[in-house]
Amino acid sequence: MLGLMLGSLLVGSPPTLGGGSGLPRASSQESTSRTLTEQRPRQAEESVHLSARLVNVFFTVTTRRNALVTDLRREEVRVFENGREQEIFTFVRQTDLPLTIALLLDVSASQQATLPEAKAAAARFLRTLVRPGTDTVAIVTFRDEVQLLEDFTSTLSRLEAALNRVRVMLPTTQDPESRFGGTSLYDAIGLVARDLLAQRSGRRTILVITDGEDTTSVSHLSDAIAEAVRAEVTIYAIGIGDRSRFGLNVGVLRRLTEETGGRAYFPKNSADLERAFREIETELRSQYLLAYYPSDPTPEGRFREIQIRVPTRKGLRIRHRRGYIL
Numbered sequence: 001m002l003g004l005m006l007g008s009l010l011v012g013s014p015p016t017l018g019g020g021s022g023l024p025r026a027s028s029q030e031s032t033s034r035t036l037t038e039q040r041p042r043q044a045e046e047s048v049h050l051s052a053r054l055v056n057v058f059f060t061v062t063t064r065r066n067a068l069v070t071d072l073r074r075e076e077v078r079v080f081e082n083g084r085e086q087e088i089f090t091f092v093r094q095t096d097l098p099l100t101i102a103l104l105l106d107v108s109a110s111q112q113a114t115l116p117e118a119k120a121a122a123a124r125f126l127r128t129l130v131r132p133g134t135d136t137v138a139i140v141t142f143r144d145e146v147q148l149l150e151d152f153t154s155t156l157s158r159l160e161a162a163l164n165r166v167r168v169m170l171p172t173t174q175d176p177e178s179r180f181g182g183t184s185l186y187d188a189i190g191l192v193a194r195d196l197l198a199q200r201s202g203r204r205t206i207l208v209i210t211d212g213e214d215t216t217s218v219s220h221l222s223d224a225i226a227e228a229v230r231a232e233v234t235i236y237a238i239g240i241g242d243r244s245r246f247g248l249n250v251g252v253l254r255r256l257t258e259e260t261g262g263r264a265y266f267p268k269n270s271a272d273l274e275r276a277f278r279e280i281e282t283e284l285r286s287q288y289l290l291a292y293y294p295s296d297p298t299p300e301g302r303f304r305e306i307q308i309r310v311p312t313r314k315g316l317r318i319r320h321r322r323g324y325i326l
Contacts, residue, residue, distance in 0.1 A: 054089065055081075057321035058234065058261065058287045059308055060204060068244060068286045069316060080307040081294055081323075090291035098202035099135040099284055101151065102192045102211030105166055106210035107141045108183040110241040117270060118240060119163050125277040126159050127285070138196060142188035144216045145167050152200065160326045182216030189224035189235070189256065198231035203287070205234050205262075207280065210248030221252060228260045228305075230325050235281050236262040240273070275306040300315050301325070 040170040057079070061069040074091040092219045097219070103122060107115065130137060136152040137163040149164035175188065189206065206228065214221075228235055237253040265276035305323040312318055 012127070015285070016322075020172065025133065043085055049214050050298055053294070054291050054308075055324060056232070056289060056291045057308065058094065058289055059318055060261070060283055060287050061310065062317045062319075064315045064317070066317075068282065069313075070283065070286055071309065072288060076310050076312045077288075077310065078289065078309045079292055080289055080309070081292075081296070082305050083307075084295060086295055088290060088292055088297040090289065092288045092289050094203070094287050095285050096191040097289070098207065099129070099208055100197065100200045101129075101135070101137045101205045102140055102196055103137055104140045104142060104188055104192060104206060104210070106208070106241070107166060107168050108143045108315040109168065109170050110183070110211050110213065111209075111243050112170070114240045116164070117273065118238070119166055121270075121273050121277055121306055122209070123163050125159055125281060126163075126276075127156060129281050130156060130159070132156075136200075136202070139163060139166075140188070140196070141166055142184060144182045144184055146184070146188045148190055148196070152196075156262055162278070182213055183210075184217040185212065185214040185252075186217035186219045186221055188299060189220050190227040190294035193224075193227040193231040193233045197233050203234070203284065205236065205284065207236045207238070209240065210239045210253075210255075212237070212239055212252040213247060214249075214252070221255065225256060225259050228256075229321060232324070233260060234262045235260040236323065237264040238273070238276050239264060239266040257320050258319070261319050263319065276290050295306055 021277055041215040061072060063069060070093065072093075073090070073231065074088065077091060079086050081090060089298065099100075103126075105115070105118070107112075111118070126137060126226075129135065132153065132154045135153050137150075137159055138148065138152045139159060141147045141149060142145045149165060153159065185208075193204060219222075234255050237257050239248055239250065241248060248266065250266060251266070253266075256262075257264045263280075267273040267276050267281070294304070303323050303325050306320065308318050308320055310318065
């Protein structure tokens with residue numbers, strides 16, 4: 001559904017996810033009406049044969065107490081695709097691979113009380129995480145529409161300026177049939193994964209700050225996850241918002257993150273929020289990379305399940321994307 005929807009945005013005066021002026025890229029001076037797809041034209045589809053495809057899987061290993069395990073050896077790790085063990089081609093601990101992060105901020109009314117603190121914590125996170133000339137971050141906001149505030153850059157001053165422009169956008173209508181002022185979380189995840197991250201190099205990551213509620217998306221949760229899986233994007237989520245008025249959809253955020261190899265955090269105070277950002281930063285610098293050529297070369301275009309096991313150690317938690325689609 002999402003692909004058809006976005007395709008319709010490329011012809012004429014495009015309708016938008018929120019019924020406004022397209023999927024604009026905003027700046028401090030003005031907003032344009034270009035869609036994310038128009039900003040980065042997609043490359044022509046090419047047929048890819050699984051026999052030539054190297055499957056890369058980033059994964060994180062922790063103990064039951066959530067301590068990172070950083071001393072795994074190649075001979076301890078086994079990988080399975082659809083239940084069949086695969087021969088490992090590459091196994092390394094990745095600490096220096098460039099990070100490519102899309103920071104998504106929910107600017108719907110549910111974030112009015114928490115957004116200022118989240119912005120400040122995000123700015124501190126970026127200052128410690130981003131290595132100039134190596135790591136890149138894009139700033140994206142979403143409500144009923146998705147806006148690209150800052151394209152991928154490692155220039156901290158540009159990222160901080162973009163964060164300073166982030167504001168909660170309150171609804172201006174009480175019409176229950178109107179999409180204006182709603183929250184299109186699933187659309188935002190799908191669009192960013194497909195149109196911003198899919199063609200980027202490095203460790204592709206979405207960090208989304210939201211309460212997990214979706215009220216106006218055209219797509220579904222499963223569509224958003226499928227787009228992230230296709231783009232090999234890992235999703236991390238920080239679940240915050242006005243819980244008393246709008247709630248917090250823990251299940252949605254856990255599903256988004258667990259199925260893509262990330263993790264969801266639900267801070268209850270400022271200290272928890274800072275801790276969540278620190279743990280995400282540490283985890284991104286402490287992942288393993290495993291790669292293999294699938295033993296089944298048939299390009300069937302179906303979902304292939306990935307499992308990683310470490311049978312030599314007990315009580316480990318291994319987080320990675322659940323599979324891939326070709």
